[in-house]
Amino acid sequence: MGYQILDGKSTAERLRKDIAERVKTTVAQGGKRPCLVAVIVGNNPASVAYVSNKDKACREVGFESRLLQLNTDITELELIEEIKKLNRDKEVDGIIVQLPLPSHINPDAVIAAMDPAKDVDGFHPISAGKLMLGLPTFYPATPMGIVTLLREYNIETRGKHCVVLGRSNIVGRPIANMLSQKGIAKTASLSGGCGVSGDCTVTVCHSRTPDIKKFTLQADIIIAAIGKANFLTADMVKDGAVVIDVGINSVEDPDSPRGWKLVGDVDFEAVAPKCSYITPVPGGCGPMTIVSLLENTLIAAENK
Ligand SMILES: NC(=O)c1ccc[n+]([C@@H]2O[C@H](COP(=O)([O-])OP(=O)(O)OC[C@H]3O[C@@H](n4cnc5c(N)ncnc54)[C@H](OP(=O)(O)O)[C@@H]3O)[C@@H](O)[C@H]2O)c1
Known part of the structure; x- marks a missing residue:
């Protein structure tokens, strides 16, 4: 049986074009460009790289993108004050705080200080609570990218068994919640109208789950989000499964000039032949995450 690649790169490219068109029309009609502010504390190279990717993606679709880079020695209260300023700034539609923050700052306190209407990362407790209740809200970008990809490829979720590997607040928990919603989960979505399909039976596995293979072998859909290279091997996957590698x-x-390469949590070469659909790394969930952040920012601007 042949497998099909879930091409996050080209899907995201298409969705980015739609967003850019929408911005162009708004601006032509005298409206303002959506504005996203990224807050970054210190200069951790990985965080700087993530933020500059988001900045580039914003500019490409015609958003205004601002970077608020703060010194590592900023106090928690000072940072919260900066967030409150952004909350009050009428020009700003979306705010993201790049994590991790330095250890003297409690990220929960900082995120809770954000106006939920500008919480385009969907990390605020109000956003997370609404997601759990199935109310319309901003969904975190990575899970939103996954459900968008499933939707774009017409992959049925109703009645399917999905096994999620990982229970983080940014990927595992929200995706498990979204896919188990009754009927249509009400994400704020541009292209999907109002939602993503749920009705999955979901199993969440984590580092305390014994014999993970027992669960993954029963899965119609596997979402791997644990951060362990090539963790999911072919013997853990049933024939015809859909595999999403976060x-x-x-x-x-040694074959790469830089001496390293990026891989996912799935042993792609061995697993792919058993799948009906599979995401590559890179080119799967990564670009879908960024376009989902753009989509949330556009919606935040339009909600105003
Ligand atoms: N493509 C994207 O745009 C994107 C976005 C976000 C994250 N990611 C990537 O996705 C991965 C997960 O990210 P995250 O932020 O969710 O990570 P995280 O916060 O570190 O959470 C990892 C989760 O995996 C579980 N886990 C770790 N080792 C395990 C094992 N051996 N067996 C079973 N479960 C295990 C942990 O269990 P416990 O809860 O028991 O500790 C935890 O729930 C990382 O590689 C990250 O870089 C990609």
Whole structure:
């Protein structure tokens, strides 16, 4: 049986074009460009790289993108004050705080200080609570990218068994929640109208789950989000499964000039032949995450 690649790169490219068109029309009609502010504390190279990717993506679709880079020695209260300023700034539609923050700052306190109407990362407790209740809200970008990809490829979720590997607040928990919603989960979505399909039976596995293979072998859909290179092997996957690889891991690669390469949580070469659909790494969930952030920012601007 042949497998099909869930091409996040080209899907995201298409969705980005739709967003850019929408911005162009708004601006032509005298409206303002959506504005996203990224807050970053310190200059951790990985965080700087993530933020500059988001900045580039914003500019490409015609958004205004601002970076608020703050010194590592900023106090929690000072940072919260900065967030409150952004909350009050009428020009700003979306705010993201790049994590991790330095250890003297409690990220929960900072995120809770954000206006939920500008919480385009969907990390605020109000956003998370609404997601759990099935109310319309901003959904975190990575899970939103996954459900968008499933929708774009017409992959049925109703009645399917989905096994999620990982229970983080940014990937595992929200995707498990979204896919188990009754009927249509009400994400704020541009292209999908009002939602993404749920009705999955969901199993969440984590580092305390014994014999993960027992669960993955029963799965119609596997979502791997644990951050362990090539964790999901062919013997753990049943024939015809849909496999979504969220992991981003850097491993040594003597064949690459830089000496390393990025791989997912799935042993792609061995697993792919057993699948009906599978995401590659890179080019799967990564670009879908960024376009989902753009989509949330556009919606935040339009909600105003
Ligand atoms: N493509 C994207 O845009 C994107 C976005 C976000 C994240 N990611 C990637 O996705 C991966 C996960 O990210 P995250 O932020 O969710 O990570 P995280 O916060 O570190 O959470 C990892 C989860 O995996 C579980 N886990 C770790 N080792 C395990 C094992 N051996 N067996 C079973 N479960 C295990 C942990 O269990 P416990 O809860 O028991 O500790 C935890 O729930 C990372 O590689 C990250 O870089 C990619």
